[in-house]
Amino acid sequence: xxxxxxxxxxxxxxxxxxxxxxxxxxxxxxxxxxxxxxxxxxxxxxxxxxxxxxxxxxxxxxxxxxxxxxxxxxxxxxxxxxxxxxxxxxxxxxxxxxxxxxxxxxxxxxxxxxxxxxxxxxxxxxxxxxxxxxxxxxxxxxxxxxxxxxxxxxxxxxxxxxxxxx
Amino acid sequence: xxxxxxxxxxxxxxxxxxxxxxxxxxxxxxxxxxxxxxxxxxxxxxxxxxxxxxxxxxxxxxxxxxxxxxxxxxxxxxxxxxxxxxxxxxxxxxxxxxxxxxxxxxxxxxxxxxxxxxxxxxxxxxxxxxxxxxxxxxxxxxxxxxxxxxxxxxxxxxxxxxxxxxxxxxxxxxxxxxxxxxxxxxxxxxxxxxxxxxxxxxxxxxxxxxxxxxxxxxxxxxxxxxxxxxxxxxxxxxxxxxxxxxxxxxxxxxxxxxxxxxxxxxxxxxxxxxxxxxxxxxxxxxxxxxxxxxxxxxxxxxxxxxxxxxxxxxxxxxxxxxxxxxxxxxxxxxxxxxxxxxxxxxxxxxxxxxxxxxxxxxxxxxxxxxxxxxxxxxxxxxxxxxxxxxxxxxxxxxxxxxxxxxxxxxxxxxxxxxxxxxxxxxxxxxxxxxxxxxxxxxxxxxxxxxxxxxxxxxxxxxxxxxxxxxxxxxxxxxxxxxxxxxxxxxxxxxxxxxxxxxxxxxxxxxxxxxxxxxxxxxxxxxxxxxxxxxxxxxxxxxxxxxxxxxxxxxxxxxxxxxxxxxxxxxxxxxxxxxxxxxxxxxxxxxxxxxxxxxxxxxxxxxxxxxxxxxxxxxxxxxxxxxxxxxxxxxxxxxxxxxxxxxxxxxxxxxxxxxxxxxxxxxxxxxxxxxxxxxxxxxxxxxxxxxxxxxxxxxxxxxxxxxxxxxxxxxxxxxxxxxxxxxxxxxxxxxxxxxxxxxxxxxxxxxxxxxxxxxxxxxxxxxxxxxxxxxxxxxxx
Numbered sequence: 014x015x016x017x018x019x020x021x022x023x024x025x026x027x028x029x030x031x032x033x034x035x036x037x038x039x040x041x042x043x044x045x046x047x048x049x050x051x052x053x054x055x056x057x058x059x060x061x062x063x064x065x066x067x068x069x070x071x072x073x074x075x076x077x078x079x080x081x082x083x084x085x086x087x088x089x090x091x092x093x094x095x096x097x098x099x100x101x102x103x104x105x106x107x108x109x110x111x112x113x114x115x116x117x118x119x120x121x122x123x124x125x126x127x128x129x130x131x132x133x134x135x136x137x138x139x140x141x142x143x144x145x146x147x148x149x150x151x152x153x154x155x156x157x158x159x160x161x162x163x164x165x166x167x168x169x170x171x172x173x174x175x176x177x178x179x
Numbered sequence: 180x181x182x183x184x185x186x187x188x189x190x191x192x193x194x195x196x197x198x199x200x201x202x203x204x205x206x207x208x209x210x211x212x213x214x215x216x217x218x219x220x221x222x223x224x225x226x227x228x229x230x231x232x233x234x235x236x237x238x239x240x241x242x243x244x245x246x247x248x249x250x251x252x253x254x255x256x257x258x259x260x261x262x263x264x265x266x267x268x269x270x271x272x273x274x275x276x277x278x279x280x281x282x283x284x285x286x287x288x289x290x291x292x293x294x295x296x297x298x299x300x301x302x303x304x305x306x307x308x309x310x311x312x313x314x315x316x317x318x319x320x321x322x323x324x325x326x327x328x329x330x331x332x333x334x335x336x337x338x339x340x341x342x343x344x345x346x347x348x349x350x351x352x353x354x355x356x357x358x359x360x361x362x363x364x365x366x367x368x369x370x371x372x373x374x375x376x377x378x379x380x381x382x383x384x385x386x387x388x389x390x391x392x393x394x395x396x397x398x399x400x401x402x403x404x405x406x407x408x409x410x411x412x413x414x415x416x417x418x419x420x421x422x423x424x425x426x427x428x429x430x431x432x433x434x435x436x437x438x439x440x441x442x443x444x445x446x447x448x449x450x451x452x453x454x455x456x457x458x459x460x461x462x463x464x465x466x467x468x469x470x471x472x473x474x475x476x477x478x479x480x481x482x483x484x485x486x487x488x489x490x491x492x493x494x495x496x497x498x499x500x501x502x503x504x505x506x507x508x509x510x511x512x513x514x515x516x517x518x519x520x521x522x523x524x525x526x527x528x529x530x531x532x533x534x535x536x537x538x539x540x541x542x543x544x545x546x547x548x549x550x551x552x553x554x555x556x557x558x559x560x561x562x563x564x565x566x567x568x569x570x571x572x573x574x575x576x577x578x579x580x581x582x583x584x585x586x587x588x589x590x591x592x593x594x595x596x597x598x599x600x601x602x603x604x605x606x607x608x609x610x611x612x613x614x615x616x617x618x619x620x621x622x623x624x625x626x627x628x629x630x631x632x633x634x635x636x637x638x639x640x641x642x643x644x645x646x647x648x649x650x651x652x653x654x655x656x657x658x659x660x661x662x663x664x665x666x667x668x669x670x671x672x673x674x675x676x677x678x679x680x681x682x683x684x685x686x687x688x689x690x691x692x693x694x695x696x697x698x699x700x701x702x703x704x705x706x707x708x709x710x711x712x713x714x715x716x717x718x719x720x721x722x723x724x725x726x727x728x729x730x731x732x733x734x735x736x737x738x739x740x741x742x743x744x745x746x747x748x749x750x751x752x753x754x755x756x757x758x759x760x761x762x763x764x765x766x767x768x769x770x771x772x773x774x775x776x777x778x779x780x781x782x783x784x785x786x787x788x789x790x791x792x793x794x795x796x797x798x799x800x801x802x803x804x805x806x807x808x809x810x811x812x813x814x815x816x817x818x819x820x821x822x823x824x825x826x827x828x829x830x831x832x833x834x835x836x837x838x839x840x841x842x843x844x845x846x847x848x849x850x851x852x853x854x855x856x857x858x859x860x861x862x863x864x865x866x867x868x869x870x871x872x873x874x875x876x877x878x879x880x881x882x883x884x885x886x887x888x889x890x891x892x893x894x895x896x897x898x899x900x901x902x903x904x905x906x907x908x909x910x911x912x913x914x915x916x917x918x919x920x921x922x923x924x925x926x927x928x929x930x931x932x933x934x935x936x937x938x939x940x941x942x943x944x945x946x947x948x949x950x951x952x953x954x955x956x957x958x959x
Contacts, residue, residue, distance in 0.1 A: 069254030069334035091303045101621030132899040
C-alpha cells in the first residue's frame with residue numbers, strides 16, 4: 014500500500030507529463046525543420062527538381078532566411094512577397110512562403126501557398142514532400158485530421174516516382 | 180472690422196467737450212488719455228490678441244496622409260523599356276543630370292542608365308541613397324551594378340513616387356507641408372527676398388519700414404513694402420487688402436502679439452502654408468505645397484532652384500506675376516529673385532546664371548492638385564476606410580504604401596484617352612464614358628485604374644461605382660460550373676443551341692435570342708462559349724441551376740446582390756468593373772482568389788509601420804476545372820467573339836478573354852488576361868441609354884491599347900493535378916493521336932475524357948502493337 018501511495022502520485026505526474034507532450038506544440042522554426050524540411054530532404058535522397066533561380070530572388074530569399082532565423086517571420090513574409098513579385102510562379106518560393114506562414118501560425122495561408130507550390134511545381138521529389146508535409150501540418154492545426162493523414166501519405170508518395178537507379 | 184470703426188467713432192465725442200474750459204484742458208486731457216488707454220486701447224489689444232490666438236490655434240496644421248506608388252525594383256531580366264524607365268523616374272521626381280551626381284537624379288546615354296536613388300524609409304526598413312548603373316538590352320534590364328561595393332546589387336529598389344496626399348477636409352484647397360519638409364532654399368530664399376530681419380525682429384521691422392518709406396518717397400509711389408513675414412501672415416489671415424492706416428496699425432499690433440505667443444518656426448510654417456500664391460477658378464491657391472502642385476505638378480520637395488525662385492517671386496503679386504497669364508513678367512520676376520539668391524549667397528553666381536537660362540517649366544494645365552491619379556487614390560481611401568477613421572487619414576500624416584505602377588497607369592490612361600478618340604472617329608458618341616482596372620494576377624495588386632474618359636479628372640469613379648449589367652462577361656462562370664459538375668461535362672460535350680422560352684414570375688415569356696438571331700443546333704460546349712451563344716448558355720445554366728451560379732459568384736468575391744433569376748444567366752447582373760476584375764483574377768491565377776488590393780502598408784508620420792496588407796490567397800476547390808476553362812477563354816480570342824483582338828494587339832500573344840454586350844448595346848465590356856496581368860474595360864453612357872457599343876467594338880479596343888504598351892506574356896496553361904491534355908478528334912468527340920488528321924490537343928478534367936477512340940488512333944494502336952512484336956523478333 015505504502016509503495017502504491019508513493020508511486021501513485023509519481024504515475025499521475027508521468028501521465029500528465031505524457032499528456033502535455035501530446036498537446037499540439039507551437040509550430041516554431043525547429044518544428045518546420047523537423048516536420049517538413051528534414052524528412053523531405055532525407056526521403057528525397059537526391060531527387061531534387063530546382064528551378065534555375067534568379068539572383069534577385071536568391072538575394073531576397075537569403076534575407077528572408079536571415080529574418081526567419083532571427084524569429085522575425087513577419088519580415089520574412091514581407092521579403093518573400095517581394096521575391097514573389099519578381100517570380101510569382103516559383104514553386105520553391107511559394108513553398109518557402111508556406112513554411113513561413115506555418116511559423117506565423119497562419120495555417121490557412123500555409124495551406125494555400127503549399128497547394129499552389131504543388132500545383133505548379135514538379136509534384137515529385139523533395140519539394141513535393143515539403144508541399145505535402147506543410148499541407149499535413151496545416152490541416153492538422155485546422156482540425157482536419159483525415160486531410161492531415163492523407164497529406165502524410167501523399168508526402169510518402171512523392172518519392173515513389175523516383176526513377177530506378179537513382 | 181466693424182468693431183474697429185465703432186471705437187474710432189466713440190473717440191471723437193470727448194473732443195467736443197474739451198472746448199468748454201481752457202483751464203481744465205491739460206489735466207482733463209491726461210485723464211482722458213489714461214481713460215482711453217484703459218477703456219479702449221487695452222480692450223482693443225485684448226481683442227486683437229484673442230483674434231490672433233484663436234485664428235492661429237484653429238489653424239493648427241493637420242498633416243495630410245502621403246500616398247506612395249509601388250517602388251520600382253530593378254533586377255537583371257526585368258522587362259523594361261527605356262521609355263517606361265524614364266517615365267517611372269520622372270513620376271518619382273528624378274531629374275536628369277550629368278553623372279547622376281546627387282540623389283534624385285539620373286543620367287541616360289543611349290540604353291545605359293545611371294540612377295542615384297534617394298534614401299527612403301520603407302515599411303520593411305530604411306534604405307540608403309545609392310548610385311546604380313544598368314543597361315537596357317532588348318527590352319530587359321542587364322548589367323545592373325551598384326557604385327557602392329558593399330551594397331547588395333541583385334535587386335535595387337528605387338524610392339517610390341509620391342502620388343497624392345489625403346487632406347484635412349476643412350483645408351480642401353491646401354497641400355500642407357511641415358517646416359522640416361520644406362527645401363532649405365525656399366525657407367532661406369523667402370527670407371532673403373521678403374524679410375531679411377525675420378530671425379531678429381519682433382513682428383515689425385522698423386528699419387525695414389523706414390527703408391521702404393524712403394524708397395517709396397524717392398520713387399513717388401509705393402515700390403517697396405516694409406511688411407515682415409509675420410505682418411504678411413497676419414494680413415493673409417484676418418485683414419482685407421485695403422491700404423488704410425488703421426489696417427496697417429492693426430496689422431502691426433497683431434504681428435507683435437503673434438510673435439509674443441509663438442516661436443519663429445511656428446510662424447514660418449504657418450506662413451508657408453497660408454500665403455496666397457494664385458487662383459484656380461473660385462479657389463485661392465494658398466501655401467507653397469499647393470502652389471507647387473498647381474504650377475509644376477510636383478511636390479515641393481522635388482522643385483529645382485528656378486522653380487523655387489518663381490514661387491518666392493509670386494509672394495509679391497500672384498496675379499501680377501502669374502506665370503500662365505503673364506509669362507514675360509513672371510520670368511523677369513523669377514530672374515530678379517534668382518539674383519537675390521546669388522547676392523545673399525544662397526546660390527553661386529554661376530549657378531544663378533544657369534538657372535536664369537531655364538524656361539519657367541510651368542505645367543500647361545494646373546493639376547487638380549489633389550492627386551495625379553484620382554480614381555486610384557479613391558480606391559486607396561476606400562480600402563483604408565475599413566481600418567482607419569477618415570479623420571485620422573486626413574490629419575495624422577500617415578505614410579501610405581500603395582500598388583500603383585506609374586508606367587502601367589500612364590499606359591492605361593493613354594489607352595483610354597486614345598481609345599475614346601478613336602471610338603468617336605468610328606462614329607460612336609463623344610459622350611461615351613469608360614473605366615479600366617489593371618491588376619497583377621498572382622498578387623492581386625491593382626496596378627492602374629481609370630475612372631472615366633478624362634483620367635485626370637476627379638469625380639464619378641466608374642471603375643468603382645458604375646454598377647452596370649455585365650452581359651456575356653458572366654457566361655464563363657456558367658461553363659465553369661459545368662466543368663466542375665460531377666464529371667458530366669467536358670469542352671466536347673454537345674449542347675443544344677435552340678430557342679428557349681421561359682415563363683417569368685410576372686407571367687411574361689422570356690425567350691432570349693442569339694446575337695446573330697439564329698439558332699445553331701447542336702454545338703460543343705467549347706464552341707458555345709467561344710461564340711457566346713445565348714440559347715445554349717441559358718439551356719446549360721438552367722440545367723445546372725441559377726442558384727449555383729449565384730453562390731459561385733459570392734465565392735469568387737462578388738459582394739453585390741445577384742438575383743437567382745434566369746436572366747442572370749445572360750448577365751442581367753449589375754457589377755462594377757472592380758468586381759468583374761476580382762472574378763477574373765481568380766480564373767487568371769488558376770483558381771486562386773487573391774483579394775484585389777491597392778494598399779500594402781501604412782506607417783505613422785514617424786515611420787513606424789502600423790499595418791500591413793499582405794498577400795493572401797485562397798485556393799478554390801476545383802482548380803482543374805478552372806484550368807480547362809482558361810484554355811476555352813484563349814479560344815474565344817483565337818477564333819471566337821474576340822478574334823479581332825490579335826490584330827488589334829499586333830502581335831502573337833496567347834491571351835484569354837471574354838467580350839460582353841448588353842441589351843440594346845448599352846454596355847461594352849472586355850475582360851482579358853495573360854500570365855501575369857488581368858484587366859477589365861467598360862464603355863457606355865452614364866445615363867444607360869443605348870450607345871451602339873459591343874464588347875468587341877469598344878471595350879476590347881481600349882484593352883488592346885493598354886496591353887500593346889505592356890510586355891507580351893502568354894497566358895499560363897499549366898494543368899494542375901486532376902486535369903491534363905489529350906489529343907482528341909473534336910468532330911468525333913473521340914481520343915485521337917497527334918499524327919491523325921484533324922487531331923487537336925484539349926485539356927480535360929480527369930474522368931471527363933472521351934471514351935471512344937477515333938478510327939485513326941485505333942489503327943495506330945494496332946500498328947504499335949505489331950511493332951512491339953517486331954522488336955521482339957529483331958532482338959532475337
